[in-house]
Amino acid sequence: MEFADYLKTCRRALGLTQSELAEKFYFFDDERFGGVEAATISKWERGVLVPSSNRIAEVLKALQTWTGQALPCIGMKEEEAICRMEVENLFFKKRHKSLVAHTADGGWRQDAYDVLPLRHFKDREAVAGLCEDLREAVVTPSYRLEARRLGAWAMEPSHHFGVVTYRGLFVGMLFGLRIRPEAFESLMGFHKTPAELSEADFATLEESGSLYLFAFYAIGDLPASMLLARLYAHLIAHQERIERVGILSPLKDAADIAERLGLSKRSEKEVEGIPLQAYDADLFGLLSTATLARLLFAKEYCNEAE
Structure with a gap:
């Protein structure tokens, strides 16, 4: 575009x-x-x-x-809303010669990398288990999520469960739950924990909700960039029914991701001896940034001075 x-x-x-x-x-x-x-x-x-x-x-x-729209005048499918460009340059200052191409199954491919929904990945149970193990290592019990629940949630199209593979092997994930606004506010304000989330807190495809991002892991800069680009595509495709995006994490990496996405620090609290930070932003703010401009429009239309 x-x-x-x-x-x-x-x-x-x-x-x-x-x-x-x-x-x-x-x-x-x-x-x-x-x-x-x-x-x-x-x-x-x-x-x-x-x-x-x-x-x-x-x-x-x-x-x-x-x-009154977060990103007006976009009437195309989500994978077509992201221009075919070197997406790794959006977040990481490394250059690769090949371009990202979209594939028929709703994912993208670059060289031997693929990004696709977790529900389409053959080893989704193992990935859900890895997510549980990673969260167990860095957060308190009340903020952990069981692999069994993650696997079930990944099958719901209203959520965002993206994975990257290299020659069929898992190399990264970025997961998010679309939850009702009141549940999102409770999470961001530390009045509710992720472990307390239930089906009643989830927003359906027809309801407005907010996206709670809870797992981001990638082996290398390129898989990380592809996951972030896929997240933007998801936000664009569902912009009419997504109000806010937020994360909760004790990790410094979370602050870096929040900055790249345009999320602002909202609050922090020590929970069971671990300091947690909450970052969030409304969708209008996320879809009107220079990063989004570089993502949507061809490189030559984003990087030159006026």
């Missing part, structure tokens, strides 16, 4: 001329859009002038305000 086409699609959906859009930008934020004129919009839409990723993020914020 190119930003030029995206902006043109949104402008036409809003029923605006280029002059009207420039004026609307000015009244939205005259400090940030004071120099944007009809000629600027024309150059953006023709690809003659390439906005920076920070500028695109400001455009996304304006479009959110006018449409």
Whole structure:
């Protein structure tokens, strides 16, 4: 996807001329859009002038305000909403020559790597067991989750259970539960523990909910980047029914992931001798960042200065 086409699609959906859009930008934020004129919009839409990723993020914020949607003007399947680019450059400053391609089963492939839902992975019970073991090593009993429950939850399409494999072998996972807003608030405020979650706390595909991320593990930067890109795709595809995203963790790595996703530290509490931190953000904020701009739009449309 190119930003030029995206902006043109949104402008036409809003029923605006280029002059009207420039004026609307000015009244939205005259400090940030004071120099944007009809000629600027024309150059953006023709690809003659390439906005920076920070500028695109400001455009996304304006479009959110006018449409009431977290990411408006996106009408494609989730795997097609992420451009085929070097996703590892979004989070880790390492370069690989090959590009990510989407596959027919709803995953992505890069070289010998695949990213797919856990429910489609042959060794899903072993992965669920690994997740239980990893959490047992770093969190208190009240924050642990049994492999049996994880395996059952992974079969529900409303949740996000992504895994990465290398030549068929497991090399990473990123799991999240879509839960009702009140349950999410209880978790983030340390009034409820993950072990206390039940089916009654889960949001169905038809309900609004928030995504609680509870497991992120990857062997290497590339699998980690693919998992994060897949998470963004999930958020985009389900944006109408996801309100917030959050994590709870005692690990420093959680703070790094939170920063990359745009999550803010909400609170912290010592639980059974272990300090836990809660990070979260609303979906509108997550889908109007420079990182998202680089993810959605081709590299040449994200990294050049205006």
